Amino acid sequence: MATDYGPETRRHILPPALRAPLEARTWREFGYLMLSLPISIMLFTLAVTMTSLGAGLCVTFLGVPVLAAGLAACRGFGSLERIRARTLLDLDVADPEPVRTKKSGLMAWTGGILKSGVSWRHLLYALLHFPWAVFAFCVALTFWLYGWTMLLYPLWQWIFPVYAGVDGIQLYGDGTHNFYLDSPFEIAMTSVIGLLLTLATPWILRALTTVDRLMVLGLLGPSRLATRVTELESDRGVVVDTAAADLRRIERDLHDGAQARLVALAMDLGLAKEKLTEDPQAAARMVDEAHGEVKIALQELRDLARGIHPAVLTDRGLDAALSAVASRCTVPVRVDVDLPARPAAAIEGIAYFTVSELLQNVSKHARARSASVDVWRTQDRLLLQVTDDGQGGATAPDSVSGAGTTVGGLAGLAERLDAVDGILVVDSPPGGPTTVTAELPWRA
Structure with a gap:
């Protein structure tokens, strides 16, 4: 840290x-x-x-x-x-x-x-x-x-x-x-x-x-019970706020992305239908453009669905899902997942999105040449470690208040992990390298 x-x-x-x-x-x-x-x-x-x-x-x-x-x-x-x-x-x-x-x-x-x-x-x-x-x-x-x-x-x-x-x-x-x-x-x-x-x-x-x-x-x-109840109430508020933010993001992506593209597509198809008898060639060009718009809209919907919960994570687990995320990173990423079994579905999803956001930070902020992702289990805890050889300088958010200078949404990520009794530790001296370790419970 x-x-x-x-x-x-x-x-x-x-x-x-x-x-x-x-x-x-x-x-x-x-x-x-x-x-x-x-x-x-x-x-x-x-x-x-x-x-x-x-x-x-x-x-x-x-x-x-x-x-x-x-x-x-x-x-x-x-x-x-x-x-x-x-x-x-x-x-x-x-x-x-x-x-x-x-x-x-x-x-x-x-x-x-x-x-x-x-x-x-x-x-x-x-x-x-x-x-x-x-x-x-x-x-x-x-x-x-x-x-x-x-x-x-x-x-x-x-x-x-x-x-x-x-x-x-x-x-x-x-x-x-x-x-x-x-x-x-x-x-x-x-x-x-x-x-x-x-x-x-x-x-x-x-x-x-x-x-x-x-x-x-x-x-x-x-009392310990009262302290635990207070922590759970706070964590519940974080989870509710996170879920509301995700819903707003999905709504915004649908409204500004796929929905707007489909509306334009419907208008283009309507114009093509009107020109079909008068100018078949122009109508054919408009239909061809609409076909391209359909492909783009489908890709946006796939990306949106992947952001909600990727199918590869459900079907094949963390190893395949993290390999897919690493392939989209702007730097070469080595992925090593050593798990004897699959964790709880909720923990698996949080682990996936944690690594995904950390790799996005590597692409946007780190100026790194390479990175690595290691996932393993220790007793009843799931540990994730993302390392890059970039410029460093990332700061761990305060464990209580989330205060401090953070890079790439580390404060929000720490709050999400804290909601499930997880821990986020950042070791990022100026000049690098940066090592971010996340610890999660094995079972929800």
């Missing part, structure tokens, strides 16, 4: 293990764990109070709206938690699906909240996150304070004899025999132990925040 390279990454003198305590990521993760405890206390208190109150009042009419209000408050805290994770943990969590109601009003909203699985997952997060936040807070704060305190002990050890009347930190003592960390060796060893704790703290923080990441993703983000 074509990649835009940014400025060269600055090389650090210190290895990652030594610079980790000073990195912004470590401080953000520590701040996240420190904030988790007060937030989780408020969220846990709210969740337990509202849930208990709502469950207790369920014998009356008031219990249901109270319970719904508690779930709504948990969803509000969930929004705060997603913002906090996005800011401090660099965790991009999409908002879950909103509450959907068929009607408006308090009762409809209450029913939507109670029937929403997202609401109950937020409540589960409130209950589970509190004990974990207490544990993570204690572990993170202990390692952080002990590490930095012992590491910097040589800088503040003088406070003990000046203000406390002792020689240093008391390691143990019974009133008669006391042991203080006051000799140069003891102070140095204390600093070394603090250094080890300080170096270990970032990795402990990352392990703790990994659990938080999993909880936020699993309980506060959209």
Whole structure:
């Protein structure tokens, strides 16, 4: 895939293990764990109070709206938690699906909240996150304070004899025999132990925040089913738009091509019929011209039918169909199809039109001398690869938005492949060669 390279990454003198305590990521993760405890206390208190109150009042009419209000408050805290994770943990969590109601009003909203699985997952997060936040807070704060305190002990050890009347930190003592960390060796060893704790703290923080990441993703983000439904809805829109565009293209080709030619043919035959008795030779010439127009109209109809779905693809499969497409390319094309069986008809058609459009790009834009088409199967995926030795410079469309500079309709092609869970990868450095790889599911 074509990649835009940014400025060269600055090389650090210190290895990652030594610079980790000073990195912004470590401080953000520590701040996240420190904030988790007060937030989780408020969220846990709210969740337990509202849930208990709502469950207790369920014998009356008031219990249901109270319970719904508690779930709504948990969803509000969930929004705060997603913002906090996005800011401090660099965790991009999409908002879950909103509450959907068929009607408006308090009762409809209450029913939507109670029937929403997202609401109950937020409540589960409130209950589970509190004990974990207490544990993570204690572990993170202990390692952080002990590490930095012992590491910097040589800088503040003088406070003990000046203000406390002792020689240093008391390691143990019974009133008669006391042991203080006051000799140069003891102070140095204390600093070394603090250094080890300080170096270990970032990795402990990352392990703790990994659990938080999993909880936020699993309980506060959209469910896999909802995400898949959204993807399918988007793909359905792409398929519908593509089908509508194809129908408009067919209608335009028929109206501007074969239909217009047949109308002119009918008019010519009408004039020939009128001249048949008056000027048979002129009528014969007009009939001969009409015969030529019929041949051209038939060829246009064949081309149009081939563009809809070629008969050779249905009868003989991808090998013969792609060979026919390659024969019409303006440069020599080598075709190698290695398939143990035929894929699903819909996938076979998409593969055919993908290669056809890519070869059209080679003819129009690549300025190539030769090209190749390779088709093979890997497990349950069908892979297509079109390579040419042209000028290069094609850019892969953005996988989400389809943005970017593209050549020859690669953005539309990527959308069509994405509609069937396919992938389009473009490797086209300036100066060439260009390699476009498409991956499709074997079965629709």
